[in-house]
Amino acid sequence: MKIFSFIEIVHLYGKNFGYLRTTLKLLSYEFKSINSYVRNYKTVVDLGSGEGLLSAILKSYNPGINFICLDLNLEYLSFIEENNFILNLNTLDKDILNVSDLPHSDVYMLNDMLHHISRNNHEVFLFNLIQRVNPGGMILVRDVRKSMSLDYFLTKIIDRRLYPLDPLSYMTQMEWLNLMSKVTPRKFRLKKSFFGWPSNKLQVVIWK
Ligand SMILES: C[S@@+](CC[C@H](N)C(=O)[O-])C[C@H]1O[C@@H](n2cnc3c(N)ncnc32)[C@H](O)[C@@H]1O
Numbered sequence: 001m002k003i004f005s006f007i008e009i010v011h012l013y014g015k016n017f018g019y020l021r022t023t024l025k026l027l028s029y030e031f032k033s034i035n036s037y038v039r040n041y042k043t044v045v046d047l048g049s050g051e052g053l054l055s056a057i058l059k060s061y062n063p064g065i066n067f068i069c070l071d072l073n074l075e076y077l078s079f080i081e082e083n084n085f086i087l088n089l090n091t092l093d094k095d096i097l098n099v100s101d102l103p104h105s106d107v108y109m110l111n112d113m114l115h116h117i118s119r120n121n122h123e124v125f126l127f128n129l130i131q132r133v134n135p136g137g138m139i140l141v142r143d144v145r146k147s148m149s150l151d152y153f154l155t156k157i158i159d160r161r162l163y164p165l166d167p168l169s170y171m172t173q174m175e176w177l178n179l180m181s182k183v184t185p186r187k188f189r190l191k192k193s194f195f196g197w198p199s200n201k202l203q204v205v206i207w208k
Contacts (some may be wrong), residue, residue: 005060013053029054035130041106048113049077056087070094099128106137114143119169124181134208141204146170152200
């Protein structure tokens with residue numbers, strides 16, 4: 001059943017967004033690790049979900065979790081809604097910066113999202129967001145680590161083309177550490193990602 005819904009999801013996204021893009025995205029998600037964090041919770045809000053691929057895959061493994069895909073891009077949200085007979089995800093059209101407007105949740109996921117908002121907003125945003133996490137829950141961030149790597153330079157080039165109006169505020173590992181110590185001095189974990197090639201990604205877990 002799981003395998004069947006996984007293949008169905010890959011086919012659906014491949015058909016609409018390209019099979020190469022879908023496969024690369026799937027390979028880049030540290031699926032096992034992310035799944036191990038979310039699987040025992042009841043609600044997950046995917047902030048800046050885009051077309052919702054990560055939530056869709058997680059949902060296929062965890063049908064009991066309520067996944068809410070939240071984004072400003074109505075095209076992505078419509079895609080999810082039109083295919084909800086397969087995806088079974090909820091959608092919300094909201095600006096993540098209006099934190100008081102966000103639904104409370106056990107887990108907030110921010111995959112490749114934080115660098116799309118201005119660096120000046122990161123600290124206040126994360127501080128306010130952790131207040132909305134249900135007791136015992138967490139914020140999961142996967143984002144770019146500014147570094148001397150080919151992966152980072154390619155990310156920069158692709159992001160500039162796809163999101164010319166966004167601030168694209170990348171941070172080094174040290175800057176991530178500084179940010180986390182300001183937001184939550186004790187309850188965070190920072191891990192370098194690995195998915196088969198030299199990766200520029202960091203995984204940050206912030207516990208409530
Ligand atoms: C690089 S995409 C990441 C998509 C998805 N998380 C993934 O991993 O595939 C960034 C997404 O954030 C959304 N976004 C940017 N600023 C936002 C904001 N202030 N509020 C809500 N969504 C936002 C964009 O519309 C875009 O879909």
